[in-house]
Amino acid sequence: MKPFISLSTYGVINWLAVALLWGSPFAFGYYKVGGSALFLPLLFGWMQFIMAVFSNNKHGFFKQFPMEMHLFLDVVIGSFLLLSPFMYGFYTxxxxxxxxxxxxxxxxxxxxxxxxxxxxYRRHLPEGQLQGTDSE
Incomplete structure (x- = not known):
């Protein structure tokens, strides 16, 4: 399947996800449940915030973190967050x-x-998977 979200739109979605993750335990009232129901959204919110600040896209500030790595970690974090209510037993x-x-x-x-x-797949150069102008 072809990707249909642009990097500019993704930057907005990323900052929206940070705000939702930080505010969701308090807005939806499951901070009273405690434990992983409270801890995981706050932890993943901080991870998303750090990645958003250092991300190499239009909405990142320092542009040091490669987008491929950021997107891979988003898939891992998103799938873990999807399954966490069932893994930790607070789905009831x-x-x-x-x-x-x-x-x-x-x-x-x-x-x-x-x-x-x-x-x-893009071919990477053999020098530690880094691309540069002087290696070819």
Missing amino acids: KEFWPQVLIGGLIFIAGAFTHKSPFTDR
Whole structure:
């Protein structure tokens, strides 16, 4: 399947995911559940924030973190967030916010341009997988 989310749109989705992850335990009231229901969205929110600040796209500030790695980690984080209510057993109390936010992060990571899951494989140079102008 072809990627259908541009990098500019992805930057907005990424900052939206940060805000949703930080605010969801308090907005939806499952901070009372405690434990992993509270800890995981806050932890993944901080991870998304750090990746968004250092991301190499239009909305990143320092542009040091490669987008391929960022998108791969988004797929991993999104799938973990999707499954966490069922793995940790709090699905009987609250699970829709984490499932929806995890699905958003998963889809954004998988279907954005430069994603390792939907883009073509690009040949890397043998010097530690780095590309430069002086190596060919």
